[in-house]
Amino acid sequence: MFRKKAIIGIFIFGVLLSAGGYWFLKGNSLLLQLGNHSKLEISSPFTKVKEIDKTTEKIAGSKEISRTYVLVRFGMRVGYINITTRQLPNGDFFLFHKLRALENKSIETNSSLIVNNPQKVDLIPWNETEVSHTHHKNFGTDPTTNPVGRYTFQTKSEEIQLVQGKTFLTTEMKKEYDTGNESIIRELVREQNASSLSKGHSLNIKLRAEDNEISETWSIVSEKGFFRSSVEEKEWIQTLSEKKTETNNWYTSEGPYNKLPWSIEPYTKMGYGRNLGDMQEETALTLYKDKDERFFQDLVYNSLVDLEKYRSKKHTSLWPTEYTSTWLKKAYNTTAPYYDTRHNEFISYFLDEAYQALDIKQPDNSIIQYADFLIEQTENGKIINTENGHLLTDYFKEGSAIKTHASLNHELGGIKILLHSFLSSGNEEYLFQSQQLLKGIEDLGTDWIRENGDLWYQVNPDLTFTGNDYEQLTLIDLLETRELLKEVNHFSYPILDGLIDSKLDYLNSKNIEYHPKVKELLE
CATH class of the missing domain: 1.50.10.20 (Glycosyltransferase)
Structure with missing residues (x-):
């Protein structure tokens, strides 16, 4: 009798342990409300996702909410994911994902961008044309390409549009100096399309990173539409393909990243960074003033936030370059951070023109x-x-x-x-x-x-x-x-x-x- 009870007890304990283990391994998901008609669900296989920080700030007329989550597996931290929503003054918003794996750890997250009750979803690809990766005399070859394209989620009463960027896997590289300053760049591991549509018409974004890698992507969402005609959109796609050095394709909540010259420290042929000349959306501003398209307006709004946020984080009134140029170091022993007079001149003009074009009061x-x-x-x-x-x-x-x-x-x-x-x-x-x-x-x-x-x-x-x-x-x-x-x-x-x-x-x-x-x- 005692033996029978013991067996039953062990069985029940085993069931409870299995259930607890399943719960422990299953992980959890979080749901964030985005716009009026969309939300974001975040999960990680066999991993707990827990919010540890949330900040809200208003910058250049936009409202930005940044949430940081720690990823815990078997009771150990394996990485972090940051989700930033940037609400623009016109109601559209940018959505930024940034996943960072801790040292010797491997992580994966799944994000589902869900639009309420879509009847159908269409995609206009922005990458159909085969891209010729031209070799540039200063920075070599830039293998990054156009964004994935523009999705349209059609509901009974609304049409939600979304432009989805590629996913960029990088490692951060730093060179520290005796002064306590440092030069910061990213080394590109690869670019890929990590987004796909599910049967339920949600947009799934799968990010993977390991051993201190950073995996990130971006989206722009509008409930009003981006272009008034397909002609304007096609012309923009062509501009992106033909004028890579005058446009951006890799956006982050800290600003766009672009291919850097080989004359950088630390050195890598696949070096990318926040080039101050590229943080100004000059092409978009010109097109917005000429054509009054909402998409170009979104890019200019976003550029204002990037520039104002950049100098705020640097605790400066202007814009210092954050990576070292080796020719400048060799000639004058000048390392990052330093001020480039031409970059700051162009930024000053851009801000003045952009604030006026968008009818926003300039802080200074x-x-x-x-x-x-x-x-x-x-x-x-x-x-x-x-x-x-x-x-x-x-x-x-x-x-x-x-x-x-x-x-x-x-x-x-x-x-x-x-x-x-x-x-x-x-x-x-x-x-x-x-x-x-x-x-x-x-x-x-x-x-x-x-x-x-x-x-x-x-x-x-x-x-x-x-x-x-x-x-x-x-x-x-x-x-x-x-x-x-x-x-x-x-x-x-x-x-x-x-x-x-x-x-x-x-x-x-x-x-x-x-x-x-x-x-x-x-x-």
Whole structure:
């Protein structure tokens, strides 16, 4: 009798243990409400998903909610997943996934983006055309491709559209310096399409990572539609394929990632990073102002958030470059972080133009803010003195007394920023500082012109000239500066006319067609 009871007891204990073990191994799922008609379900096989952090902030008119979950298997942490929703002012939203595996761990997550009661789902692929991976002289081959495409979820009363990006598997690489600073990049392991439709018409996203890898993807969701016509959408797909260096295809909650030059530290041929020149959605802004399409508006909204968030996280008023350029390190022992004057100039203009186009109040006047920074660097001695004026160095690093070179296009960019600041504020200090830079260019006179009629790229701290000039970028800067000077008070600087004429003669001698912007300015 006792033996029978013992056997029954062991059996019951075994059942309970099995049930508990099944519960322990099964894991759990979490459900997040997204828009008015969609939600996201997150799970991980045999793994518990537990929220450990949630932040909400408003940036550049958008509302961002970031949730971080720890992934626990057999009582041990194996990784983290971050889900960020970025609600744009027009009601559309970005959705970012970022999965990170801990060292020597392997993890997988399943996300189901569920639209309420869809009747059917259509996909317009954005990757149908075979892509030719052109070899670039500075950064080699970029194997990343267009987003997956645009899904349309048709319900009885609504049409929900979603643009889905590819999934990017990377490892983070860092180079630490004695100063305590570091250079940060990502090494691309592979790109893939990790999304698929289920029978129930939900969009499934499966992410995998192991041993400190990062797996991430992105989506944009709209309940109003992205394009008014298929023609506009097809033109955008073509633009993405043909102008990879002018558009983005890899978005994250921290900003877009793009192929970096090989001259980076730490070194890898497959290095990607947050290039400040690519964080501005210039192409999208131009198309939005021209065509007023909602999709381009979404990209510009997102770019504003990325740029404002970037400098906030860096605790700076401007935008420092976060990875080291080896040629800059070799020439001037300058490592990340440092300020690139041209990047910050372009960002200032982009913010000013984008805030106006989107009718959002700008937190600070970005152009004047940057002009003040240039004056501050002048007072700190980051200049190359000439007989009657000076030139600003191209790069600034906090705490460093080393002076870099001054390139003609950067100088003209600084002059334009100062003149725009004078025109908008009436502050004579901006005008005075611009004249000091103009005198610096004028003091060096025709030495800027090479024997073949083209211009030198830069002047070094010892006033020697080196480097090949851009084909027409500097010419555009020269023409724009001349126009601004006329607008300010028709100040005459004959050296600008001489540099412009020499550059035009050089282009003509090489039978190089003028850039459309050059033609416009000459007219």
